[in-house]
Each structure stands twice: as C-alpha cells, then as structure tokens.
Amino acid sequence: xxxxxxxxxxxxxxxxxxxxxxxxxxxxxxxxxxxxxxxxxxxxxxxxxxxxxxxxxxxxxxxxxxxxxxxxxxxxxxxxxxxxxxxxxxxxxxxxxxxxxxxxxxxxxxxxxxxxxxxxxxxxxxxxxxxxxxxxxxxxxxxxxxxxxxxxxxxxxxxxxxxxxxxxxxxxxxxxxxxxxxxxxxxxxxxxxxxxxxxxxxxxxxxxxx
Numbered sequence: 762x763x764x765x766x767x768x769x770x771x772x773x774x775x776x777x778x779x780x781x782x783x784x785x786x787x788x789x790x791x792x793x794x795x796x797x798x799x800x801x802x803x804x805x806x807x808x809x810x811x812x813x814x815x816x817x818x819x820x821x822x823x824x825x826x827x828x829x830x831x832x833x834x835x836x837x838x839x840x841x842x843x844x845x846x847x848x849x850x851x852x853x854x855x856x857x858x859x860x861x862x863x864x865x866x867x868x869x870x871x872x873x874x875x876x877x878x879x880x881x882x883x884x885x886x887x888x889x890x891x892x893x894x895x896x897x898x899x900x901x902x903x904x905x906x907x908x909x910x911x912x913x914x915x916x917x918x919x920x921x922x923x924x925x926x927x928x929x930x931x932x933x934x935x936x937x938x939x940x941x942x943x944x945x946x947x948x949x950x951x952x953x954x955x956x957x958x959x960x961x962x963x964x965x966x967x968x969x970x971x
Contacts, residue, residue, distance in 0.1 A: 781832060792829060810923065824852050909964075910958075910964075921935055921950045
C-alpha cells in the first residue's frame with residue numbers, strides 16, 4: 762500500500778514516509794528528525810488538553826516513546842500526522858484520568874445553531890466590530906482569554922476544537938483520531954464553539970451573533 766504523505770515546509774529534508782522507513786530499519790537519527798518535526802505541535806496539544814505544562818512535557822515524552830514502539834504498525838492508510846494524533850489523543854485521555862486532571866465541567870446540552878452545518882473557526886468568529894483581526898492577533902490578553910475559554914470546555918469538546926481550529930485537521934482526520942463519526946465531530950465542534958463564544962461574551966470580548 763502506498764503511504765499517504767504529509768506535506769509541509771521541510772525543504773531539503775526527507776518526507777515522513779522516508780523517515781518512517783529509515784526508523785524501522787534502525788536509523789535513530791531519522792526518528793529524531795520526526796520528533797523535532799512534530800514535538801512542538803504535540804506539546805501544544807497536550808498542554809491545552811491537560812492544562813499543566815510540566816505534566817504535558819512528561820506526557821509528550823511518553824507519546825513519542827509510544828510512537829517509536831508502535832511505528833512498525835503504521836500502514837500508511839492515513840497521513841502520519843493523523844496516525845500520530847490517535848496516539849496523542851488516547852495518551853492525553855489516559856493522562857487526564859491518571860493525573861486527576863479531568864476538568865469538572867458538565868456538558869452544555871443546549872442545541873447549537875447550525876449544529877450540522879459548516880461554521881467558521883472559533884478564532885475567526887470571536888471579534889466584534891470594534892476588534893479587527895490584526896488587533897486580536899497582536900493582543901496577548903485576548904489570546905489568553907481565548908485559551909481560557911477553550912480550557913473550560915468539557916474534554917470531548919475541547920479535543921475537537923483544538924484539533925480543528927488550532928491544529929487544522931479535517932473532519933475526516935478528526936474522525937479517525939477520536940474514533941467517532943464525522944457527524945459527531947461536526948456536532949461537538951459546533952457546540953464547543955458556541956460554549957466558548959458564550960464564555961468570551963461573558964468576558965466582554967465577543968459580541969452577540971447577529
């Protein structure tokens with residue numbers, strides 16, 4: 762089976778499939794390159810999911826140990842990044858329970874507007890008419906409020922909004938990562954964006970939709 766390849770700005774470097782092949786043949790330097798390529802993104806995800814930087818560092822190390830251990834099981838029927846994040850997702854879920862970090866938030870069961878439709882990224886929907894995108898991007902206090910709103914989401918909502926709006930995975934990729942139907946991903950994402958927006962509205966950042 763021909764492996765799907767991740768594309769990226771890795772000029773002059775071998776693609777993921779080549780690094781995987783070399784790693785499976787005992788080339789540890791190739792695996793180091795894979796780790797360097799993905800470690801910042803993986804750490805960012807674990808930190809947002811766990812809410813504790815020190816624990817996130819430990820969990821990130823554990824994730825890459827697992828990746829190395831199971832790399833020969835990667836068959837290439839998805840992008841390597843998608844396969845990687847299935848391990849990231851499951852490891853974070855276990856860590857939330859093991860370290861007692863599971864957020865004590867109840868899911869908001871109210872229906873979200875356009876819950877089955879396409880919706881723009883939460884980060885694109887936050888500003889009201891007084892806040893231009895360039896202002897939002899340059900204000901650390903606003904970014905902190907966004908991070909805080911996301912951190913308050915129940916785990917299954919926080920997971921999909923990070924994967925979609927921050928990591929940029931497609932619905933199909935998220936479906937593989939979290940092991941649920943695409944429709945469920947869309948439903949969770951719509952509700953996550955609604956709840957997060959409500960938190961930002963309470964904080965005086967996002968105006969009501971209209």
